[in-house]
Amino acid sequence: MTVIIKPKEVNISREVDVLVVGGGPAGIGAAVSAARLGMSTLLLEKRGFLGGNITACYVENCNWFLAGTKFSTHGLYAEIEDGYRLEYGRSHDIRDSGNRFSSEYLRIYLDELMEKEGAPVLFHAFVNDVVMEDGRIRAVIIQTKQGPEAVSAAVVIDATGDGDVAFAAGVPFKQGRDKDGYCQPGTLNFRIAGVDARYLSENGDKLKDIGRKFEKDYLSGRTGLECKRKDLPFGRLTRAGMLSYINYPCSYKIDPTSSADLSRGERECRRYIKQFMNYMRNNFHGFEGIELASIAPEIGFRDSRRIEGKYCLSRQDIEADRQFEDAICVFPRMYDMLSPDGTMTGDGALEGEGNRGHIFVHITGDDDRTFQVPYRCLLPVKTANLLVAGRCISATHVAESGIRAVFACMLTGQAAGAAAALAVNSKLPPEKIDVKKLRETLKAQGLRL
Ligand SMILES: Cc1cc2nc3c(=O)[nH]c(=O)nc-3n(C[C@H](O)[C@H](O)[C@H](O)COP(=O)(O)OP(=O)(O)OC[C@H]3O[C@@H](n4cnc5c(N)ncnc54)[C@H](O)[C@@H]3O)c2cc1C
Known part of the structure; x- marks a missing residue:
């Protein structure tokens, strides 16, 4: 059975040069970059705060x-790290290694950043949905409690x-x-409160030891826990005994674009959190008095649709550090793919292509390999x-x-964001912009290419 959704006439409520949809790391980067180049911008975010994952x-x-590698951050990300650190310090974090944010303060920091940059946000x-006209997006449709709203933009x-x-817009894609x-x-x-912070941080980082013991116990079947997850990445530990966050409950074989699958994932993960809390209380010193402080607003995903673009970046490109004339991003070579089906027996090697469990290939101290992303992937x-x-x-997935x-x-x-600004200024579609100019613009924005 089907139903017909009636067409509706909707006023275009705003018109901007560059419209960005999604306020995660990519969307923030895009909106700030375009705004700095003089564009009128609008960022649309489905949640009530910025920051994405x-x-x-x-x-x-x-x-x-x-941390501990030859690489450092640059561009807007480095500016945010520095600016955040200046204002909030390390947010009472007593664990070492790299810069960490308190995601609560970060929300406030990002609000202020966007205001300062003149990059408006609509939460x-x-x-x-979109309305198409001659192969272009004429308007983007926002769902609001007052009904659909249309916004239009050059890019x-x-x-x-x-x-x-x-x-x-009907762009073909791959997924998984x-x-x-x-x-x-x-x-x-999720976050927990009430850990014994002094015990866990005295004489080295005991959370790492706990992670190692957990993995051994899980693999030998001793934990009895239902969730398929052997590693236990812990985030910040504060003096006040908060562990923020614990990257543990995983739900497998979920299509991140299906409400039914997402509902299953949310429920499954909450059940795993309950089991985990009891397990930790009873098995690890320092965790006896823990409380569940908060569960993240939504289940998070590391991948879902990957659009079909003018170029598809592959593992071979990364391994060969293939050089592209239109390179817009240079990044350290690394791969991190959690097992898509919950297989835990793999050795983390790239050769498994994600079919033998987790791919876990990280940057070692003296490793200076990088890879390029061509503009055509965008x-x-x-x-x-x-x-x-x-x-x-x-x-590709890998x-x-x-x-x-x-x-x-x-x-x-x-x-x-920079490409969109060049397209608007030169009155050309993004595909036709001068890529040399794009690279120069990015360098001027502090990106190392
Ligand atoms: C559990 C977990 C652990 C991770 N660990 C790490 C790590 O240690 N290090 C690391 O670098 N990366 C890590 N990642 C990966 C990283 O978080 C993501 O790949 C990254 O955040 C992607 O950035 P993005 O801007 O592309 O998308 P997202 O961060 O997903 O942001 C997308 C934004 O768009 C909004 N949005 C989505 N759909 C719509 C819509 N239809 N309309 C309006 N708004 C919409 C969302 O609310 C969100 O704010 C992790 C991811 C997860 C889930």
Whole structure:
């Protein structure tokens, strides 16, 4: 059975040069970059705050993989790290290694940043449709409690993580690994209060030891826990005994774009959190008095739709550090793909292609390998005035696990914002802009290419 949704006439409520959909790392990068180049911009975000997975999923120590390596951050991401640190210090974090945010303060920091940058944000603006005209997006449709609202722009940037705008525009996409379409699991991070912070931080980082013991016990079947997860990444530990966050409950074989699957994932993960709390209380010194402080607003995803673009970045490109004339982002070589089906027996090697469990290839201290992302990965095969940034750009499933890092997503966001500005100024579609000029603009914005 089907029903017909009646067409509706909707006023275009706003018109801007560059419209960004999605306020995660990529969207923030895109909106700030375009605003700095003099564009009128608007950022639409479905939630009530910015930050994407960093704030909505508590991914607060997102750059841990750069600690102790030859690499450092640059561009807007580095500016945010520095600015945040200046204002909030390390937010009472007593664990070492890299910069960490308190995602609560970060929400406030990002509000102020966008205001300072002259990059307006509209919250509670869920986009689920577009109106097409001659192969271009004429208007983007926001669902509000007052009904649909239309916004139009010369260039639209899809930074939704899930490629929602591109999907609505009919851009073809891939999702999950090739053999069965499974994405990495959804994870519902949470915070606990009441750990014995002094004990856990005295004489070294005991949380690391706990993680190691947990893994051993899980693999030997001793934990009895239902959730398929052997590693236990802990985030910030505060003096007051808060552990923010615990990256543990994983739900597998979820399609991140299906409400039914998402509902299953949310419920499953909450059940795992309950089991985990009891387990930790009874098995680890320092955790006897813990309380569940908060569960992240929503289950988070590391990958979902990857749009079909003018170029598809592959693992081979990353391994060969293939050089592209239109390179808009250079990033350290790394891969991090949680097992899409919950297989725990793999050795983490890249050769497994995600079919043998987790791929876990990280940057070691003396490793200086990098890879390039060409501009064409941001250009969908169709829809003349659309650019895509962040984790949904055009890449294979394995390559995506390298470019999904928060810092990389902000870099592709910055590139999309600058490209959109060049397109508006030169009155050309994004595909036709002068890529040399784009690269110069990005360098001027502090990006190392
Ligand atoms: C559990 C977990 C742990 C992770 N750990 C790390 C880590 O340690 N280090 C690291 O670098 N990366 C990590 N990642 C990956 C990283 O968080 C993401 O890849 C990154 O945040 C992607 O950025 P993005 O801007 O492309 O998308 P997102 O962060 O997903 O942001 C997308 C934004 O768009 C909004 N949005 C979505 N759809 C719509 C719509 N239709 N209309 C309006 N708004 C919309 C969302 O609310 C969100 O704010 C982790 C991810 C998860 C889930």
